[in-house]
Amino acid sequence: MEKEKNNVFAYGICFAKLFVFFLIGCIFGTYYEEILHFITNREWSNRQAMMIGPFNPIYGIPAVIYILLLAKGNEKRSIFKTYIYSVIIGGVAEYIVGFAIETLFKVKFWDYTGYFMNIGGKTTIPFMLFWGLLGVLLMKVIYPFVSQTIEKVPYKIAKPVYMVLLVFMIFNSVLTYSAFTRMASRNVGKEANTFIGRFYDKVFTNEYMSTKFPAMQIGLDI
Numbered sequence: 408m409e410k411e412k413n414n415v416f417a418y419g420i421c422f423a424k425l426f427v428f429f430l431i432g433c434i435f436g437t438y439y440e441e442i443l444h445f446i447t448n449r450e451w452s453n454r455q456a457m458m459i460g461p462f463n464p465i466y467g468i469p470a471v472i473y474i475l476l477l478a479k480g481n482e483k484r485s486i487f488k489t490y491i492y493s494v495i496i497g498g499v500a501e502y503i504v505g506f507a508i509e510t511l512f513k514v515k516f517w518d519y520t521g522y523f524m525n526i527g528g529k530t531t532i533p534f535m536l537f538w539g540l541l542g543v544l545l546m547k548v549i550y551p552f553v554s555q556t557i558e559k560v561p562y563k564i565a566k567p568v569y570m571v572l573l574v575f576m577i578f579n580s581v582l583t584y585s586a587f588t589r590m591a592s593r594n595v596g597k598e599a600n601t602f603i604g605r606f607y608d609k610v611f612t613n614e615y616m617s618t619k620f621p622a623m624q625i626g627l628d629i
Contacts, residue, residue, distance in 0.1 A: 415562065426573060428471060431470065433457075436454075437456075438461065454622060481546050493543060495535075497537075498532075512590070513594060517529075590625070594613070594625065
């Protein structure tokens, strides 16, 4: 891309910029849930969803989807339309992510069964309305400001920082989801056939995973 459009880092809607917003969404989601849990339960509880760092992709993924679907024409689109689109996008994203986690890893990080107007226990209409507010805040306030700010960061500084963070998050993702995958296999009686599997069974035990991710429910018959 012409070396990031004449040395402007993360010009336009590109992978690097989406990655930055993914990180922002992940970090926001972790601390939002920790603060909310403290307010409602009067205790602090870890709400990260990755092995290393305060990252919760359950929020980072919708942030990226919002931008991909709503960035074009964002300035001209009304707040009302942005809100309606965000309600739908947020609800669908939450449902799909919840379904994927349950299907792949046989665990749940949230379960809205019994909640008012829930949809398959994976989202609810009230929460979808809240996703709408987050979408408006992101697209009308955060995205324009942060997008312009990112493009002003000197290329020689931004590029290496971005590469380090990208490599770190790839490693973090592989470590996290391979541990979840091994846990799911272990819970249905599959023996570890490699030294990596045996290492995971020794280090990332169910007890460790439950302590690391206290919001998680393990061993679901899904």
